Amino acid sequence: MKKGTLYLFSLAVVFAFLASASSSALGAEFYKNKTIRFVVGYSPGGGYDTYTRAVARHMGKYIPGNPTPIVQNMTGGGSLIAANYIYNRAKPDGLTVGNWNGGLILQKTLGEKKARFEGDKFGWVGAPVKGLPACAIMGFTGLKTLEDVMKYGKRLKMGATRAGSTTDDLPKILNKTLGTNFDVISGYRGTATIRIAMQKGEIDGACWGWESMGVTARAMLDAKGDEKLIPFLIQGKDNSPEVRNLPQVTNVIKGKDNLSTFNAWMATYQFQRPISLPPGTPKSRLNILRKAYAAVMKDPQFLAEAKKSKLIINYVSGPEIEKYVHQIMNTPAKAKEALSFLVRKKKKK
Amino acid sequence: MEYLDSFYSGLINILPFSTQGQSSFLFMLLGISIGFVVGLLPGLGGATTLALMLPFIYKMDPTTAFAFLLGSNAVTATTGDITSVLFGVPGEGITAATIVDGHPMAKKGEAGRALGAALMSSLVGAVFGAFALALAIPLVKPLVLSIGAAEFFMLAIVGITFVASLSGRNIFKGLTAGALGLVLAMVGLDPIESVPRFTLEPILGEGGGLFLWDGVALVAVTVGLFAIPEIVDLAVQEGAIAKQNVGKLGGVWQGVKDTFIHWKLVLRCSAIGAYIGLLPGLGGGPAQWIAYAHAVQSSPDKERFGKGAIEGVLGPGAANNSKEGGSLVPTIAFGVPGSVSMAILLGAFIIQGIVPGPDLLDPDKYLTLTFSFVWIIVVSNIITVAVCFLFLNQIAKITFVKGTYLIPFLLLLVYLGGFAVKNSFGDMAMVLLFGTLGWFMVRFDWQRPPLLIGLVLGNIAESNLFIASKIYGLSWLIRPGVILLFLLLLSGILYPLYQNYREKQKKIAARLDATQKPRSETTEEIPKRTRLYNSLFALFFVLIFAYVLREVFFGFGEDEDRAALFPLIIGIPGLILALSAFGKEVFTTTKVVTDDEVPSWEEPDVEPDVARQRMISIIMWTLGFFFSIWFVGFIYSSVIATFLYLKVGGREPWLMSIFLTIVAWLFFYGLFDYMLHLPFPDGQLQIWLGWA
Incomplete structure (x- = not known):
């Protein structure tokens, strides 16, 4: 490196540092x-x-x-x-x-x-919001309530993204604590693709936050007959007509251990x-x-x-x-x- | 009739002849200008920009809001093509395919023609996509629901195979590169059980391992693979990007004419783009590559591709624009976004209080707005292309500017492109890593596109294969859509073979026919040294797949069989293909040279010694820029590294060096920091000194 260049280089460095130092001057507050x-x-x-x-x-x-x-x-x-x-x-x-x-x-x-x-x-x-995990099922299954779901003889296919998400964890936890019979189909890219898969009839339902379901799946919630998405279980309070009167997970889970298992998971949603x-x-x-x-x-x-x-x-x-x-x-x-x-x-x- | 009314009002609402129209038009122009710049700059993606623009729409009416957002989004693919053609650096992730033939055209001195073709085909594509959207509105449901997990998987496989089989003579190399792309897609948490795969924790440590949990970023790979080899090449060859000046033939109008000469191809590729855009879950990447593959396959003369074939520009140029209209379809009809940009646009619907779905197709509610989308895409592209054409001949001249002046800017932008993906130095390192790989791939004649398409479609293929087999068992194999795609796959593989066969027959016939002048073919021996290097590079691929299989058998825990399955499915054929490619390199001793091979641009003869010296020099500078950004951050690097490169590396006069350094500083500080408030990280030096 030539002498002149070196000089200019150091000048540039010094100048740059001065510029940044002056901006962090101490203020009263x-x-x-x-x-x-x-x-x-x-x-x-x-x-x-x-x-x-x-x-x-x-x-x-x-x-x-x-x-x-x-x-x-x-x-x-x-x-x-x-x-x-x-x-x-x-x-x-x-x-x-x-x-x-x-x-x-x-x-x-x-x-x-x-x-x-x-x-x-x-x-x-x-934090800005409490999570309201909920599960919903498609009209074409013929099921409407948690009771129907519990009595249903076959395994219900629940769409999920990947391990570690509500869509994946919640149905698995419900299988353990509530005794549901969900078959979790993971691999969908997001709740948007899960919604499409439900409309195609590829899967029967899914679980994810009501705070998102109530907005993004609005058209499906408002649909009729086979194409209607019907929430049947929720945790947390919300006044929307679809979920106002749904059973709360903590009210339907039986046994102290089962309840504390669910609560440990649920605490992260609070x-x-x-x-x-x-x-x-x-x-x-x-x-x-x-x-x-x-x-x-x-x-x-x-x-x-x-x-x-x-x-x-x-x-x-x-x-x-x-x-x-x-x-x-x-x-x-x-x-x-x-x-x-x-x-x-x-x-x- | 209601449809036509809405269609008409949709247009009126965005033209400046009414109060509503004036506000929409004004914001559309603003959106276009933002999209214009964003498209040109490799560092900024369309999706990120939309996220930044979103907060501004709270106070706008719906038509204005979407004129603003969609106007910006609709032109990024158009101007992104310009950067791809001129510098071989993808302006946007979705314009990488334009590089493959567009940039060689620029080198041949046909930058203007390539730009004209790219812009014109973009316009045709955009208009096509927009009207496809308009037409799809009544029958959208069956279109989107037509394809399930099984078909998605097949579609991904068809896409990869098509692109991989482009490589003509060395099909093994193409397929091996495709398989490598699929392996790269596996890096990170697996899409089903979130098991980390190939995160190289033993080598990179925990921080690096965690970084790789998110997978390999497509943009970093694309920029590295394509841009770094070009920069090295530019430095070694010295001079400008364009090696020849072909005058009028290389001009813009020629490109426009080309678009109409090949109008069938342009329309077909537009249709491909629109359909792929319409399928939710494929994202923005594949459309351009599948269109490119189609352009190659439908051409009788495949040898020209990769060396500056105009069809290779027209195909992806059309498709990456037409997919915009297509990808709006599922967003509008179901609220299901087809790509990241669309996911952000969905946020805009919600802000505006519009529920995507039937309401947008209802003449009494938002149908007019939906048709405005169509018109926004059309009008904003017309405006952009018109503005571009005014300056295009001037823009093309940049390819005649001395390379030394461009290199510091290109290096900074390339690193910025990698960095901006997730604001991390990790992706900058990726750029460097894949730049090296890309440079070797060019040198040893390996195709880069199959690697990219494998990376794009890898996760889609894996998770949909899993879903399909979980839901349908093996019966997914006999679904009609799957069979149809399988036939398409077969024809894609067999047709080129048949064409080859016919060409050979023709050659034989020509030889027999004494009146026709036979092609003169000479057989040349490949030097031992070249063979050694070729073989060593092929061996590198063999080792990668060997490593993948080693991990499959020893690297996964006992509950992780599922996560290991796809690596196994890909690893075995990958290894076989790589071994075949390796074998071919080892045992091929001669190559056939025909005299009618398409001449590529004139490479100026550089003495081997000089070339080696320049090569070492540019490699050191490339590393130096990386180090400088890491050490003192982007802003200071734009000053220090640029100046040092120009003055010390390029031995440019003081005045020029200082002038360009100021330009670089203004550009990086003024645009990114001052205007866009992109948080650049502090360099290590500032952190050590406690100034961060």
């Missing part, structure tokens, strides 16, 4: 002129991304100093990469918040070694798409963000947007999430064993 980064564990356009972008758009104005929110997608391992990143690598300064699947805490409790975190050490900010902070983030900043989050959940503009996007909002506060996280982490041994199929244990042949 911590969040002033800062960017607050939402690390989403899933790709753009998905449920996690949609909810979090909506929240992020409105959260800045409720944080003193009005930081600029940016959303970054860090996908991998069903958001495990994001979770591990937030726990182990992200700076606990209140400028990085994580958005990853709370179900991973159950995975960890059941022995998943790749989850490198302790669920109760995160700073839980809040806080969907939660926001969390790295362990060790100052309490004061956690509180600022909790307040801001709660304010967003009441913000009329946010609610109007959410309503338009058909994003169901039922806010779960940080302390509430902490409670569920403890519940998951203290799952009784018997329930753990019943759920052990949810985690792969690599046994060599």
Whole structure:
């Protein structure tokens, strides 16, 4: 390298560093002129991304100093990469918040070694929604209620995406705890393809969140006769006419062990798409963000947007999430064993 | 009659002659401009952009909202073709197939002609797809429900085989590459039981293993396979992308004329694109490749393909646009998105309070809006193509610009393309890895498209095979759709063989017929060294499949037989094919050279020593850019690496170096950071110094 080039190179480097240093000048309020980064564990356009972008758009104005929110997608391992990143690598300064699947805490409790975190050490900010897992069946089966389903002599083919999703886990758990006779057909690419397969008659029904079913399967819910999709079981309260009077899973499962098995799984659904902070983030900043989050959940503009996007909002506060996280982490041994199929244990042949 | 009324109002609502139309038209123009740029830039995908645009539609009326979104989405495939042709870098994932013949045309100095053909066929395809959508509306249900899991599986197999069998003389190589694509598709969590497969954890460590849980990103592979070899080539050959100036023949109008000369092909490929787009679950990738395969197969002279055959541009050009209209069909009729872009568009329906399904087909409700979609696709493509044509001859001139000026931009964009997939350095490393593979594949005459199509269709094939056999047992084999596709498959394999046979017969006849001048054929010996290298590279494929089978038998746990099944099904034929390809490389000692072989562009003679030197140099720069981005981040790299390349690597004058460096900085900082707010990661240096 020539001398002149070297000189210019170092000049450029120095200049660049000065430029970036000046932007992080200290302000009176911590969040002033800062960017607050939402690390989403899933790709753009998905449920996690949609909810979090909506929240992020409105959260800045409720944080003193009005930081600029940016959303970054860090996908991998069903958001495990994001979770591990937030726990182990992200700076606990209140400028990085994580958005990853709370179900991973159950995975960890059941022995998943790749989850490198302790669920109760995160700073839980809040979650926008509680999950309402539900099961539905097509009209052409001739069945209408849970009772019909339980009495049905043949195996019902339930469409599913892949292990680890509601579509796959819930019917399997119901087979174990409720004694249903579902044949889980996995391999569909998403609930959209499952819907098509139901219309084709390839499968008889499926289980997934009512918060999504009620929106995306609307046309099928409104259809008549053979083509109608009929929900027959749900967990959680919702006022839509289709599910208002359905039996609740926890009311129909019999036996203490069965119930605690289901509850351990269900606890992960009580806080969907939660926001969390790295362990060790100052309490004061956690509180600022909790307040801001709660304010967003009441913000009329946010609610109007959410309503338009058909994003169901039922806010779960940080302390509430902490409670569920403890519940998951203290799952009784018997329930753990019943759920052990949810985690792969690599046994060599 | 109601239909026609809605059809007409659908158009009026997006033209600037009414208040409604003015707002739609204005936002459509805005959407088009965004889509225009996004299509050109390899770093930005259409789907991601739609996700970023979505929040803006809350306050718009439905027609305006969709004019905005659909206008943007409809043109990305059109302008993506431009980048593919000019630089051999796919502007969009869905425009990779245009590279195969489009970029060689640019090298021959026919960039204008290739662009004209790509744009014109895009327009025809877009219009075709849009009207296919309009026509499909009344009979949409049987069309979409016509195909079940078993048929999907067969369709995937047909697609892979068709593309793989393009390789003409070395069918083993093509099929082996296809099988490798299928193996790459298996990397990550298996689609049924979420068992991690081939995540190479022992080698990459846990972080790398987890990264591979998500599988191998198509965009990173595409960009790497196609762009890196071109960049290396450009540096080694020096000079510009275009090696010849052919004058008028290479012009835009010639391309337009070509579109109409081959109008049957263009229409057929449009139909292929529209139908594949219509099938939910296949995604955006396959349409272009299947159209390309069709273009090759229907041509009497397959030898020209890959060297700049105009049909190879027209086919995928038409199909990747017509699939847009097609893929709207399941979205509109069932709320079932056919691709990622459509999934995001579905979000837009929900925001607008529209329930996809019967309402959109009901004249009293949203039928007019549905027909507006048709018109938005048509009008936005007409506008885009018209604008392009104004500048096309100028745009084509970039292929005559000195390569040194382009290389830093191309390197930055290529890495950005990989990075932007998931915002991860991992995918940037993928670009590099597959760039290396791609370069070797070009050098040893292996086809790259089969690998891509295998990667695209791998998971679809696997999960649908599983579903079909679980639901129907073995009886899926005798479903009429399956049998039909099987016959198509057979004809796809047998027809080229028959054509070969006929050509041979002709040759013999020609030799017998003394009046006709016989083709002069000479047999050349292949140098020992070349044979050694060829064989070693083929051996690499053998080793991969051997590794796959080793994993099948020893790498899976006891409850993981299902996850190991598809690797077994693919691994065995893969190994046999790779061994055959290897055997052929080892034992082929001569090659036949015919004098009527299509001449490719003139490669300037570069002294072997100089070539080797340049090669080492560009490889170091390629690695250097990677390191620089990792070390100081994208923005600083756009300044530092660009300047160093121009000044030190290219020995360009100060003024030019500084000027281009500023352009690079403005481009990366101004466009991506300042305007688009794409969060670029900090470099390691900033992290170590605690500035991140």
